[in-house]
Amino acid sequence: MAWTWFHRLASPPHVYRVAGRLTPWLAWPAAVLIVAGLIGGLVLAPPDYQQGEGYRILYVHAPSAWMSLLVYTTMAVAAGVGLIWRMKVAHAVAASCAPIGASFTVAALVTGSLWGAPMWGTYWQWDPRLTSELILLFLYLGYMGLRSAFDDLQRADRVSAVLAIVGVVNVPIIHYSVVWWNSLHQAPSLMRLGKPDMPASMFVPLLMMLAGFTLFFGALLLVRVRGEVLSRERAATWIREALRP
Amino acid sequence: MPDLCLKGENVHLWRGDHHVLRGVRFQVEGGECLQLTGANGAGKTTLLRTACGLAYPEGGEITWCGENIRKDMHAFHAQLAYLGHEPPLKAELTARENLYYWVGVRCRVERQELDRALERVGGDHWADRPVRTLSAGQKRRAALAGLTLMRVPLWLLDEPTTNLDVEGQKLVGALIDEHLQAGGVALAAVHHELAVSTGQGLQRMELTVE
């Protein structure tokens, strides 16, 4: 069968071992990129001609917002794979994603509100990006709530996978409906990301932060997946070998 | 060799960390009934639900007529009748209405057939009462009437004699007898020996708790 390599690749012992070995290869570049991005964003990048130094929140807000979407998509894809091919490792990936995504969604919300505060004169404005982000947080919370409502891990995996897929179909619909709604009621958002006229000294640190956050997510995922894989295994012999001190 | 054959090969199933079905094997052919016994929690219901495709075995496979039941689930389901713990009846509808909707989702039911099936289980005088007013045994009998109406070769019965009096238990035995004589296959989880006539190809299997 053409699928056997796939299954071998995704077999719990293999994943456990490879994930362990791969983690530093993602974690250290992530650390380097993030530190470089922080220096670039906080020190080297020039102030914005309109928003002055306040725009520097961009360097943490944008990667957080990016993470919230990336993680949700990853979670839904993994959930779909797990559901269709009944693959435990894929469910382990989906289960690992939710808390990471939810926490970065919170970060995106807080940083977004702090960014907007001086511009709007209030900490909360029904800005479409922030509103979508808030709804995304509820989607994450619903997913985690559903997952924790089941005692049986397998059923939790499969039921929440359906929710993740339904959610990922809905995320763009929700986003565009919120943008549509906002365009009727308010002036467009203050936050312009990725303007074409952004100078390289501003843009490069942003890219570094985005890449660093993505790698960081990868590293977190690997650590979490190892744990989730272990808790999904019913005392197979490989665990004994893998955990031998 | 008869045509019909339900076969379980090395079936494994976990519930959480509990290994419920541990390599179960069975084979039931046309005209045979497999009687499952075992203590509570031994996995009788789980085995029945796995055999009908509701639960997914993590190891092994269930085949019907030589094909994995998951290959064409709809076709397989069209050939089986499953009676669970609870008779699938609505308290607000009469027994007759219940049967009409329940069986009607699967196959067309004629009025006379319904009458005959209800008569067979001794339900002619309560067939038009709301199920709410029926006793547990009468509900069970109504469910048995539904079973006979489905005209399917494979019966999967979970505690079919629960709540039934002696007459009712005999009735279950007679129904299974007839089903087997007609060449059907039956799998029944029971606490007491089924009252089927001997020499009918009754197999027994006992499941154990881990």
Next chain:
Amino acid sequence: MNNSGAMGRDSAEPLRESEAAGSRGNASAVPHAWSPGEGAVAPLTAARLVLARDLKLAFRKRSQLVQPLAFFAIVTMLFPLGVSPELTRLRPMAAGVLWAAALLSSLLALEMLFRDDAQDGTLEQYALSGSSLTWLLAAKTAAHWLLTGLPLALMAPLAAIALGAPGAALPGILASVAVGTVALSLIGSVGAGLTLGIRRSGALLSLLTLPLEIPVLIFGARATELAIAGEAYGVPLQLLGALAVLGLTLAPLAAAAAVRINLE
């Protein structure tokens, strides 16, 4: 021994024949006597039967029908009491109030959408019926809409009048609530399927479904708002219709998948 009684038909002869002629190895080799008399029921027929059954059941216990409506009326009443009795102040928020109330009351009946049938084993029978569970659950959802969404749509114009909407706005309100509740019932059926295996699922069910229902709220409230203002509400109504169609194609599939997993 009487061979035909249990089958309810004179099955003896054809059975013998097919037993003799039967070939082995695949599903089609099953003796013909076993196949249901008139052939299996088409999915649509089965779905219609499920719909009829749910409607009949609902009319046998009518009080449950009235409850979501009463809830809708109470929620709409809270706003004049909480904000102001002046229609000039209520009118601008009428659309939002109506739709928030509609969302909440459609949620109310949702928990019981599959629960009863799951408890008495009817859902298992559906899952094992040989016809597509997707169709049967779609039929159940259709019944749910007929029993909650449609009455809500009929009642929404009354509530709108109480909140200061002009008479000319009523057709628009009726149409938007009628279309919007289709989408609400469909999204809700997914949520109900997902939470089927959880004992007290009410709060979780709302946490799951309300965020997914936000687009319905946005387009629905906009259509209602435009209708009250006496403007053309075609665009949001069409968007609402698009949501309903999308839900119609996807939600029963997701609900069936969720129900199947919960039956496992």
Next chain:
Amino acid sequence: MKAFLDMGGYAAYVWPSYAVTLAVMALNIVWARRLLKRSRKEALHKIAIGGKEAIGRTEETRRAETIGGAEQ
């Protein structure tokens, strides 16, 4: 340095943003490691307790447990 910390008057918004984000990252690291540690402990526990029943089940014991009608 003072000018840097002042962030052109936006210090009250910029620094909390960075603090929150970095805190979320740090928390994620802690949570992930804790999860792995706990799962390891539970897996070891499972091996220690259920060792004989759950892992070392041989084909013989399995067959003895299951009296099927297969070999008739």
